[in-house]
Amino acid sequence: MSIDVNNESGTEVDEQAILDIARYALARMRIHPLSELSVIVVDADAMEQLHIQWMDLPGPTDVMSFPMDELRPPSKDDDEPPQGLLGDIVLCPEVALKQGKEAETQHSMDEELQLLTVHGVLHLLGYDHEEPDEKAEMFGLQAAIVDGWRAERGLTGPSPAPTVS
Numbered sequence: 001m002s003i004d005v006n007n008e009s010g011t012e013v014d015e016q017a018i019l020d021i022a023r024y025a026l027a028r029m030r031i032h033p034l035s036e037l038s039v040i041v042v043d044a045d046a047m048e049q050l051h052i053q054w055m056d057l058p059g060p061t062d063v064m065s066f067p068m069d070e071l072r073p074p075s076k077d078d079d080e081p082p083q084g085l086l087g088d089i090v091l092c093p094e095v096a097l098k099q100g101k102e103a104e105t106q107h108s109m110d111e112e113l114q115l116l117t118v119h120g121v122l123h124l125l126g127y128d129h130e131e132p133d134e135k136a137e138m139f140g141l142q143a144a145i146v147d148g149w150r151a152e153r154g155l156t157g158p159s160p161a162p163t164v165s
Contacts, residue, residue, distance in 0.1 A: 001026055001031075003019055003037045005039045006039070006041065008041060009041045011093040013041055014110040018113060021149050022121060025121040032084070033083075036084075037086045060095050063089065065123035067086065068086060069084030069086065127141065
């Protein structure tokens, strides 16, 4: 799996954890090991510009996903997953810090960025949360991936609750 993490935000973030949880999420979703993903960490001004340009919405947001080859997880256990370019995930640590502090189970900016990385991966794989049933599926999968990754690392305490809406 080729995953690039580029921090252009000026904020110190745990790039290794972002890389590790992205790799874990893609493996868990059975994405081809030769697929490619880019994660870019930007400041609030850059995120706001992307948010306006692509969503026509004001202000910065927490995470945006830009799919390329529209890869999907294989439908059966014996299907060979296709390889390709997944796309880009853009994260904003300033928004992540605020959301982590305001979450029901308060958590750090880095924990929020890990959650948002998984959220972005799922969007790249075609998951969405516009409808209640889609939201239940996506957020359930997101929690299972974050919990599994945390458990493998022996991290204790409650996992971050979803803060993205």
